[in-house]
Structure formats: structure tokens, C-alpha cells
Amino acid sequence: KAGVTQTPRYLIKTRGQQVTLSCSPISGHRSVSWYQQTPGQGLQFLFEYFSETQRNKGNFPGRFSGRQFSNSRSEMNVSTLELGDSALYLCASKEAPATNEKLFFGSGTQLSVL
């Protein structure tokens, strides 16, 4: 069974640009969560999607958005990039949101904003 796949692996952008990151969950997993990881703040929850609907959202500005498609694949978008958005963005999936199941993480997209 293939794991969680995130593309691209690395991205370099400049301030003010926008970026779209992609995540393909494990087959059969319908819940997709996004996390931002930085050395100073650790792993912080961005949002979770299930059945193409956002179920939960963390404390991030509206520049961070996401969506989920009917095949459970998800994308997240960051508009008007700031230097502080440089981070490892991790996608995680599980079968359904309302369970205590462990999350399976992808390897992440390393975003650098110059």
C-alpha cells in the first residue's frame, strides 16, 4: 500500500507570491490534515478535510486555505507569502476523522520564502 505522497518535495518562492501544495492520501483514507512544522513552533495544525469539507481549522490567517477533491486528494494554498511562512508543510491521512486512529504522515514539502 502506497503511503501519503506530497508534491513537490521542495519549493523556493519570494515574498508576495502564492503557492499550492499537493497531497495524495493512503488509498481508502478520506480524512486529510495539514500541519506546519518550524524549528521554533513545532508542529501546528492547519486544517482537516473530510468528504471535500473542511471539518476543523487551526489558528492561521486566511492566507492559508485548502480544499479536498472527490478522490480524497487535497491541496493547500498560501497566498501573499511572507518570510515567516518558510516551513515544512506536512500532510497526514487516516480513514475517518472521528477516530483515535494514528495519523500517517507524508514526507512533507519544504517551503522556503526569500
Add this chain to the structure above:
Amino acid sequence: EDQVTQSPEALRLQEGESSSLNCSYTVSGLRGLFWYRQDPGKGPEFLFTLYSAGEEKEKERLKATLTKKESFLHITAPKPEDSATYLCAVQAPFNDYKLSFGAGTTVTVRA
């Protein structure tokens, strides 16, 4: 808001030197406590889930335990391949199942 604090921030061990990592949490009605291992440049990899005080789980040289306010990850006779960052996360019943992570403990095991 749920608080998860891990200590120490970093731990340097000699191969074979056993030690423990701590994860303390403040959350009402813990639904689950998770331990993950993260290698550089990779996403976290699941290790254990603990649900209630007194529970223990083991995997190779790792053993996780849970009390009402903290969890410990014991590393027995570590090897260099155990070098990684170990993350602790909690799931509370009223936050819609999202996980709150600690900052992690980076373990380096020297041969």
C-alpha cells in the same frame, strides 16, 4: 488550550546508555496520547498510542508509559539508529480530534 511540553529538548546518549523522555500535558478528558518518531527531512512515523493511566506499550528498545499528567518514553540500550526526534501529541475529546504536538526531544546516540 491543550498544552504539551516535552523534556529535555535534546538528549545525547552513548550506545547502550538507557534513558527516558518526558511528555507532560494539560488536557481535560484525554482521548489518546501518541508518540511519533521523526527522522531529518521526513514526516513523523507513528510509534504508540496510549489511552489510559497505567497503560504501557513496547516496541523493540522503546517503551511508553502513561500517567494522568504525563507520559514517558523509555529507551533501553539505545543504538545509533535510534537517533531521531521523538514527538508526543495529545487528542482531547472536545477539539474535534485534532492532535496537539509537543516540540519534541532530539535524541542522538553515539557509537
